[in-house]
Amino acid sequence: MILEIITPDKKVFAGEATAVTFPGTEGQFQVLNSHAPLVSTLGKGEVVVETSAAKQVFTIDGGVVEVLNNKVLVLAEAII
Amino acid sequence: MASLKEVRNRIVSVSSTQQITKAMKMVAAAKLRRAQDNIIQMRPYAQKLGEMLATVSAGSESGADSPFSKVRPVERVLMVLITSDRGLCGAFNTNVIKAAVQHIETNYPVLASRGQVEVLAIGKRGAEGMARRGYKVNSTYQDIFTRLSFVGVKEAAEMIMNAYEAGQYDRVDLVFNEFKNVATQIIRTEQFLPISSEPAVGQAVVNTSYTYEPTEAEIINELIPKSLKIKLYRGVLESNASEHGARMTAMDKATENAQELLKELKLVYNRTRQAAITKEILEIVGGAEALV
Numbered sequence: 001m002i003l004e005i006i007t008p009d010k011k012v013f014a015g016e017a018t019a020v021t022f023p024g025t026e027g028q029f030q031v032l033n034s035h036a037p038l039v040s041t042l043g044k045g046e047v048v049v050e051t052s053a054a055k056q057v058f059t060i061d062g063g064v065v066e067v068l069n070n071k072v073l074v075l076a077e078a079i080i
Numbered sequence: 081m082a083s084l085k086e087v088r089n090r091i092v093s094v095s096s097t098q099q100i101t102k103a104m105k106m107v108a109a110a111k112l113r114r115a116q117d118n119i120i121q122m123r124p125y126a127q128k129l130g131e132m133l134a135t136v137s138a139g140s141e142s143g144a145d146s147p148f149s150k151v152r153p154v155e156r157v158l159m160v161l162i163t164s165d166r167g168l169c170g171a172f173n174t175n176v177i178k179a180a181v182q183h184i185e186t187n188y189p190v191l192a193s194r195g196q197v198e199v200l201a202i203g204k205r206g207a208e209g210m211a212r213r214g215y216k217v218n219s220t221y222q223d224i225f226t227r228l229s230f231v232g233v234k235e236a237a238e239m240i241m242n243a244y245e246a247g248q249y250d251r252v253d254l255v256f257n258e259f260k261n262v263a264t265q266i267i268r269t270e271q272f273l274p275i276s277s278e279p280a281v282g283q284a285v286v287n288t289s290y291t292y293e294p295t296e297a298e299i300i301n302e303l304i305p306k307s308l309k310i311k312l313y314r315g316v317l318e319s320n321a322s323e324h325g326a327r328m329t330a331m332d333k334a335t336e337n338a339q340e341l342l343k344e345l346k347l348v349y350n351r352t353r354q355a356a357i358t359k360e361i362l363e364i365v366g367g368a369e370a371l372v
Contacts, residue, residue, distance in 0.1 A: 008125045008230040008313055009118075026293055039136060040293035041302045064303065066132055068290075075129055077306070078231055 001033050003049060005058060005074040012058060012079055013049060020072060021048040022065055031067055038067040047074065084356065087349045094345065098338035104168065105331035112262065112324035118228065119259070119317050126310050133303045136296055146304045147245050149275045157188050157197045158218070158249040160240065160272060160312070162256035162319040163206030165225050169323055170330035172257065172265065173205040179267045180206075180255045181213060198249070202236060202316060225320060230309075233316050237309040244273045256315040257322035263329050265322040272311065275304065 003020055005013040021030045023045025031038070042063045049056045063076035082090075161180050163173045180199070184192050191197050192215075200218045201207035203225065211217045221236045243249055252273040257265040292299055 006125045006128065008122045008310060010121050011124065024293060036291060037289065038291045038293065039132065039299060041299055064129075064132060064299070064306070066128075066290075073128060075125060075132070075306075077234065077309075 001031075001035070001070045001072055003072045003074070005047065005049075005060075005076060005079075007076050007079055009078075012076070013056070015051070017049050017051050017072070019050040021046075022074075023047065023060070031065075031072055034070055035067045035072075037069075038065070040065050042074070042076070047076075082348065082352065084349070084352050087345060087352060091342065091345050091349060094338055094341050098335055098342070101331045101334040101338060105328055105335060108324045108328040108331060112321060112328060115228075115317065115321035115324050116259075119314075119321060122230075122310070122313065122317060126314060129303065129307055129310060133300070133307055135290075136292070136299050136303065146275070146301055148241065148273055148304055148308065151274050152247075152250045154188070154191070154250045155196060156249045156251075157184075157191055158240065158243070158252045159184060159197060159199045160252060160254045160315075161199055161201045161203070161206040161210065162254070162315050163201065163203035163209070164319070164323040165204045165222060167205060168330065169327035170333075172323055172326035172330075173203075173209065175265070175267055176206060176255055176257060177209040177213070179269060180210070183253065183255065183269050184215075200236075200240065203319075224316065225323075228316070228320060230313055233313045234309050237312040238305075240272070240312070241305055241308060249273075254312070254315055256319045257326075258318045259321040259325060262325040265326060268315075268318075270311075270315075272308070275308070 001017060003013060003015065003017040004011070019030055019032050021028060022040070023043050025041045025043045028045075029040075042060065042065055044061050045059070047058045047060055049058070058076075059080040060074075060076040061078040061080055063074060065075075066073045159180055161176060163176050167173070184197050188197055195216060197215065198218050199206075199210045199215045200221075201210060202221050204222045207217050207222065221232070224232045224236070240249075240252055244252060251271070254268075254270045254272045256268055258268045260266050
């Protein structure tokens with residue numbers, strides 16, 4: 001799936017990912033390939049991005065995530 | 081006619097001023113490029129956020145009961161003024177201040193006379209200008225521009241939203257310079273709060289059944305403050321780019337004027353020098369003739 005992490009200051013991540021873990025306001029959850037359409041708010045915490053090669057961690061200060069047609073879009077307020 | 085030495089001193093001082101204005105123009109040009117980049121960086125976020133808000137509120141019926149969309153009778157007004165921290169940028173700050181004063185006088189003359197219009201100045205110049213005109217200037221966020229980032233602006237936006245929610249203000253208006261191009265700034269006066277019910281203009285709302293977590297209403301209540309913060313941030317970025325554009329043109333003009341002044345001074349200098357030489361020769365000739 002294609003993942004994009006955007007903040008108002010810059011685009012933090014754009015590219016292919018195999019799995020992403022989010023700090024949802026209702027609890028942590030993971031999005032895998034071909035996830036159903038979803039909109040969720042995010043709290044302060046770590047977004048763990050797993051690509052086929054490596055694992056990257058971003059700490060965000062709240063935001064929203066939208067999953068649609070195998071595209072994951074994260075709007076984060078700030079990366080800490 | 082001025083003496084040779086006086087003219088020479090003036091030439092030196094004008095040309096050193098010219099060097100400064102030229103350097104300032106160069107710096108402004110570099111900063112302008114960065115400011116424009118910032119705007120471009122912010123755009124995808126703002127666009128996606130708008131789209132998301134449109135999709136979610138289209139999906140839910142119970143939207144628009146956010147505390148920020150409630151319209152109350154206007155008793156207390158907050159004007160948010162975005163100016164620069166530094167001067168030497170032409171009429172940039174004066175224009176904003178004038179527009180704000182005019183806006184207050186046409187829309188809230190009664191409230192202003194009762195002192196119920198407050199000003200929140202982002203940028204030192206606006207704070208000074210409005211204070212001089214006798215307005216009550218609220219806590220000022222002045223060092224936002226030294227390290228411009230979303231975080232700083234977010235704080236200001238949160239402060240405004242909290243004050244609005246607490247009923248401290250019934251209406252918040254925003255005045256700033258919008259960046260059109262390097263030489264042109266457009267003064268914008270926008271309503272910040274309450275949110276005017278804007279129908280999603282031309283946005284194709286995709287009707288997909290999303291899973292919402294938590295509920296749609298809660299997501300909308302999360303998204304609205306976010307879009308407000310972005311709105312303020314956009315104003316600050318536009319103003320920042322405009323500031324550097326305005327400074328660039330002002331400094332370009334100043335450099336040009338200095339060039340012209342130098343030309344005139346050089347003419348005066350040469351003329352004075354020539355006059356002195358002629359006078360000396362005449363004296364010598366006169367002295368020689370007296371000897372013969």
